[in-house]
């Protein structure tokens with residue numbers, strides 16, 4: 214860069230960056246699935262959907278942020294096994310705190326729900342802006358990337374999926 218690395222403003226920057234990365238990548242050292250260890254039976258067999266979960270992650274190619282929202286929904290199993298709503302947001306957070314690509318982040322959240330809740334269906338939709346496409350490179354600030362991952366009934370039943378997508382659009 215041609216900067217003076219020992220000038221006052223930069224002297225502590227390596228340590229600051231290290232601390233910031235420890236925080237941004239903390240999801241590498243915590244098992245994200247552990248947030249779903251606690252479940253309860255609520256005999257609720259219909260859709261549970263949390264929309265507009267703020268999501269901040271870091272693109273693994275440029276180590277620049279991508280951020281936006283996640284919508285996470287699932288249909289509990291016949292026993293009505295559910296998890297706390299906050300746990301869905303925690304799951305997004307922990308998988309986001311890794312060097313990521315949006316497609317993998319979306320699938321990892323969906324697959325964790327399948328593993329831990331054994332639900333009848335799962336839908337995860339994420340919409341994000343990638344700063345590596347905004348502040349550099351192609352410089353298309355505001356371009357949004359949408360990814361989805363559907364499992365079980367959400368994949369097999371077009372009407373179930375359509376209902377969930379309608380609710381996400383109507384929020």
Ligand SMILES: Nc1nc2c(ncn2[C@@H]2O[C@H](COP(=O)(O)OP(=O)(O)OP(=O)(O)O)[C@@H](O)[C@H]2O)c(=O)[nH]1
Pocket residue numbers: 272273274313314315316343345346350351
């Ligand atoms: N599919 C996918 N691509 C991503 C994601 N985040 C960043 N990318 C892309 O990863 C690609 C890396 O491409 P490279 O050609 O290796 O890197 P680059 O020369 O910096 O590419 P440009 O960004 O086009 O300047 C770029 O096209 C990025 O837009 C993501 O979450 N998913």
Ligand SMILES: [Zn+2]
Pocket residue numbers: 272273274275276277343345346
């Ligand atoms: Zn990038």
